[in-house]
Amino acid sequence: MAYWNVDKIKYVGTGDKKSGLGFQYYNPDEVIGGKKMRDWLRFAVAYWHTFDQRLVDPFGDGTAIRPYDKYTDPMDQALAKVDAAFEFYDKLGVDFLCFHDRDLAPEGDTLRETNKNLDKIVDKIVAYQKTSGMKVLWNTSNLFTNPRFVAGAGTSPYADIYAYSAAQLKHSLEIGKRVGSENYVFWGGREGYESLWNTDMKREQEHAAKLFHMAKDYAKEIGFDAQMLLEPKPKEPTTHQYDFDAATTIAFMKEYGLDKDFKLNLEGNHANLAGHTYQHEIRVAREAGLLGSLDANQGDKLIGWDIDEYPSNLYETTAAMTEVVENGSIGPRGGLNFDAKPRRSSFEPEDLFYGHIVGMDSFAAGLRIALAMKADGYLDNLVKNRYSSFDTGIGADIESGKATMAELENYSLDKTQAQLRAATHSDHLEQIKDTINHYIVQTLK
């Protein structure tokens, strides 16, 4: 218990302007909207960004100062990281963790050796789970960092790499079962193309679909009952990634019969890179019944790459949580995983706490605001009224399928321009934006 030089982060309530090592909005056991905040939000810490990330960028070496830097042997460090991680979870007060297989332990020269390293670390994690009650929101397999994945894993044009990917994935699913993961995520970092000139997109997508089917079937076979999730991202590192955004991924899932067994894990920064808001992506998934889980972070819309910033924008967390409230939950077994890292200039250990605090408090705030609007029926009424002409009369006939084109022509043929204009109404969007500002301040004060 000497890794992190901070006390347990507690709920302190509002008042202080200066951000400190306490939560102002996240009060885990407070019941709002019929559930404890911890059950609405199901926060998870991401192993890679929190414990492995050295804060490198394409033009600079890592700046991070971490309490286990003194360990030089990779396995020693990997083991120390587990201790540090579970102390971190405890001090931060989260209930879930997430990890890639390769976050945990170094690779050996063969998969057999790699798996051996990995199993040793997983043993230690399982032991900690027993004493701490920590759960795994999801685990996944890193099929993009090693040079062998230069042209993808499930979409690699090289059969040996595909075979290796399936083998690596198999063990990762077995680990998922051991740690009791609620979900299993696939982010297709290199499942896309660098150039269309030499790419057989269809063959690659068929291969990927086959791998997803194999994974799902194998999970069932071994009794690993996690919810399977795909995570869209449009590009980076590839020129184009097949799981471009929620809608594209849904099209792929439908084409290959995956939409019954897979759902989506959505990330804010990825949404922006695809030209969408985070809310849009969540809405698309929600309405398709495919919202699985959320990667909580934010981008900078003036920056064209993935910055994985801790979420702090209350407009965005409010919008995201509005969708979650409407959905009843983040997803059947979903949560909010902080796929986020400190800025390269926030290189001290305590910045990992400040980052999670702003992230957790911003989403807790978003939840409070979304529930306040829900309680007042504010947005519900806006929407209900706006579409009310479809609830009766010709509108109802249209919705029921009763109205034919000929009938609609007959209904419309002699309506004047003025009559038609009168059927439309102002959306008063400026008033809506002002009202949302008021909800934020009045709810959080």
Place this chain on the structure above:
Amino acid sequence: MAYWNVDKIKYVGTGDKKSGLGFQYYNPDEVIGGKKMRDWLRFAVAYWHTFDQRLVDPFGDGTAIRPYDKYTDPMDQALAKVDAAFEFYDKLGVDFLCFHDRDLAPEGDTLRETNKNLDKIVDKIVAYQKTSGMKVLWNTSNLFTNPRFVAGAGTSPYADIYAYSAAQLKHSLEIGKRVGSENYVFWGGREGYESLWNTDMKREQEHAAKLFHMAKDYAKEIGFDAQMLLEPKPKEPTTHQYDFDAATTIAFMKEYGLDKDFKLNLEGNHANLAGHTYQHEIRVAREAGLLGSLDANQGDKLIGWDIDEYPSNLYETTAAMTEVVENGSIGPRGGLNFDAKPRRSSFEPEDLFYGHIVGMDSFAAGLRIALAMKADGYLDNLVKNRYSSFDTGIGADIESGKATMAELENYSLDKTQAQLRAATHSDHLEQIKDTINHYIVQTLK
């Protein structure tokens, strides 16, 4: 025959560096790749941009000088435009035209009056078709310009507007039948949202799907056998348009059972606004078996709105035509419609000819280059070799579904890092790009 002060545009072959009123690459009756160029390309002139467009922009009034500007009565001008249009088609040497209903004739106060205006113009078009042999590549209905469509047509929250849209569409389908359109296109200019706060996206999409079903069924009912097409565009004028890109539109079509009867009409500039290349969008549609037709234009990737520039970039036309050659045709009944307009500073009548010449020649050049690469098997061999490890052995077992995860693990467990790296090969993308430069020059010289 006094509208356009130019002679018929003829094929003159290469040689002149200065662009003149002749084609250097488009030789309509030349047979290449087993078909006449005119049958590969099926060029169409867009009524709206060519005859109606005044070259306005958000900060400026129209600059266009057109030969029918002297007519001040809207119907007189509409009638004169038909004469001018058919003279233009004849002089340019195209076989197809495209139009929206509202391109042709002014609206009256009621749909009944509007339809009357419209029918009079259509009568004249039909008469011209008989004497000229001109065909209609597609027609469509303008459901976005009039203020009544402020919140959409098929996705309008106002039942009376939806009803009117269906009524307007009904007549547009009837016109399609009269003029013998090969396709019928839907571009959902306002079928999207300004804000998610007040939008019931699902209800709107269900309404839109219903309208598409109605349209398809009514077309069948009246014996109008056009191919139905949806045209994606991500945004503008809306914040988000439902038919964002090819993949999103395919997801929508599959969700609502439209993928059997509808295909896609794809535009280059729209592709760019969605973050894609034109080639990408065509590939997505082609591989899904949903390529219907093409709107031939180009964007400026540094500009964030739709500029609908005449295509001139030989890299882009080559890439597009490579997909078309692979597909065997642009689509079952598709063609290349110039959804393109002169720059606002190219305001003279002859600029309409120069614009179409650079567009037609650039696509004719792209066809020639694509066929040259096909004849040499250049790209085909690249792709065949790249994926050859899936043609036999473990790769074939993977594709056939014979290989289980356990077998793949067994196959991979003791492979060394070096062995796996050796299974991957350089893509030599720099050499490919250089080769494409050579194909362009050597084919077109």
Place this chain on the structure above:
Amino acid sequence: MAYWNVDKIKYVGTGDKKSGLGFQYYNPDEVIGGKKMRDWLRFAVAYWHTFDQRLVDPFGDGTAIRPYDKYTDPMDQALAKVDAAFEFYDKLGVDFLCFHDRDLAPEGDTLRETNKNLDKIVDKIVAYQKTSGMKVLWNTSNLFTNPRFVAGAGTSPYADIYAYSAAQLKHSLEIGKRVGSENYVFWGGREGYESLWNTDMKREQEHAAKLFHMAKDYAKEIGFDAQMLLEPKPKEPTTHQYDFDAATTIAFMKEYGLDKDFKLNLEGNHANLAGHTYQHEIRVAREAGLLGSLDANQGDKLIGWDIDEYPSNLYETTAAMTEVVENGSIGPRGGLNFDAKPRRSSFEPEDLFYGHIVGMDSFAAGLRIALAMKADGYLDNLVKNRYSSFDTGIGADIESGKATMAELENYSLDKTQAQLRAATHSDHLEQIKDTINHYIVQTLK
């Protein structure tokens, strides 16, 4: 007093979540930070967007419903608009207006006729100013809408157009004197290029600079003592506009000796289109001593064109007002002009009030928050501490110019990697972002 069917907008204070026809943060005569809010903010209503804007977009006709729509004669309507405008100012409670010459009155066939129309309207405005006390924050000349400006005004390649532009501008300066404008703004809508192939950029920029000199000299000659301002925007309608952003415009001003007499008018949406935040642009101008005035609006960073939305984002207004507070004022004679319009779907008259209310309240809120941070020294201390190593010792020697390269080499040559790392400190940016959230809520509650 029958144009706008609303009562005077009053300060009502916080409490209501639903936005109504009252201010929650803008209390004009409240003294904060040593000045009345009205004197800090100097809000202006833009004639073009508020009274002329029909809410058109590139794909749709105007939707706006305005109380003077019944007037069909252009001059009658122009006269009625003045009545409506001054009633609007009064009801909204602003002290300033802004206008282009062509906002006020229709063009005649010649400049002489146009000026006559214009003078008649200006007479009426001047009369209203006397009774109401309304001031003009700035006026300007519309040198971009008419087709004659197709290739620019001050940068037109056509001498007759340049001459005309100077003539139009001359009268506009005279009007500025009559109405007592505090500033005179130049937005170079078409002062840029569509293509570099046919553009002599240097010659065009020299022409523009000459026109700015002429204008400044003529203003002096007639005793019109307004502050001259240039307004940057990167593109739209042009491919590239010469006044791309603050830094580019400053480079131009310095090159042509304009930096003594001109300052900058900066707009939020324009900043985003240039890849910058609004705060960045204001900072650049402020530190160069060239901050003149502000166009208050916001963009949508996922949208690639100018949407001129009413400002509602409290992060952005806080950042902008932080710069203003640091500067002591918006500029020597500057103010906040709402270069903003309702969404096309907010087409009713009262939306003009809601739009201004959210804009005014958001900037008033930003002012309150910025002053709260100032009062606490929050940001000042952050910055002071961060650079403190330059206040003494080697840092002070560097700043004073005393330290030579050789001395700095000597100072550094044997410092270890660890010693150098120890000289750097975490920026704790996550904590800063969290603190700003708290300032927003705690100040506005």
Place this chain on the structure above:
Amino acid sequence: MAYWNVDKIKYVGTGDKKSGLGFQYYNPDEVIGGKKMRDWLRFAVAYWHTFDQRLVDPFGDGTAIRPYDKYTDPMDQALAKVDAAFEFYDKLGVDFLCFHDRDLAPEGDTLRETNKNLDKIVDKIVAYQKTSGMKVLWNTSNLFTNPRFVAGAGTSPYADIYAYSAAQLKHSLEIGKRVGSENYVFWGGREGYESLWNTDMKREQEHAAKLFHMAKDYAKEIGFDAQMLLEPKPKEPTTHQYDFDAATTIAFMKEYGLDKDFKLNLEGNHANLAGHTYQHEIRVAREAGLLGSLDANQGDKLIGWDIDEYPSNLYETTAAMTEVVENGSIGPRGGLNFDAKPRRSSFEPEDLFYGHIVGMDSFAAGLRIALAMKADGYLDNLVKNRYSSFDTGIGADIESGKATMAELENYSLDKTQAQLRAATHSDHLEQIKDTINHYIVQTLK
């Protein structure tokens, strides 16, 4: 002579469509436009991307296979790289190299140790220069990779880091003198900000300017007579880099009195990231008399980060070389440095040759095309005619400053709308684009 398994790359002329290990357009000793091609183009190989770059990306380890990978001791490898580099230069047939100090040798724990490593490698380079005649186009100092530069070097808020930067730079200038660099480049990788909240932009810029002055003065002091160059880039790795683009950098240079001694080094990909074309940036610098040298690469305008692709787009190389031809040279002592790397999937040694071949041939092609247009006076005449109304009459009076505003008013007051429209002319941009296509094909065939 065993590092690279290829023969000398020779000029083979056009004909082959498949790109091979020969130049089709670059014929170094061919005289065109009055100079040898090698003297027009002055190609340089970048040490970092060619010999150091491991082809990593943010989600993947390096894939590069390099002939000196067998050396595990850093200094052994650094020495072997020099042998490999000079063999590469010879086989490729370039006359220039470029490097950062840290490209050459590993850092020690102190600057003293680092310099010792570095000097040893520079000794070897100098020896090779004597036997080979290879020249250094420019050298520079890497002040961004090491964690100590987390907040910049010349703009670091930490005086010790600033001091160290000056010290490192001092030695780098001394090396420049030893190797006889034609230019010395500053790319301010981290000279910008992550957040404005804690940044004193003005103080940072003053510090940077001081460092540039020191560097220039020290170079003079030691008799190192290189042309000093600043290289703009808008962002990445920082949120905002002070040298955003050419115009911004010029503003900075003018503000701090650097415009007499410094010029610009411009990069294609950086131009795009700033929202500009490469041609635009070169034009801006050229017209300001500040064009120094060029970093030859290209971006993908649909990708939001720096990809440093080898140039292959003939439109872009033609546009760039058109500016160079107009300028008479790339710059007083400039050249074309390939700041470019193979795609991560082009990981074999020969891809380094293919990359440079497509780059060199594309720029050689651009030169040929630009000279062909120049010889025909094609663009010159376009421009001359477009502005001819300023050569005589009222236009000449405007340019000479003779025309007053009053005279211009008098000249314009009674001109009709039609007369003014008649003073404008179509730009025929579509014809221009078509003509450029013809120049490309007809020149290169």
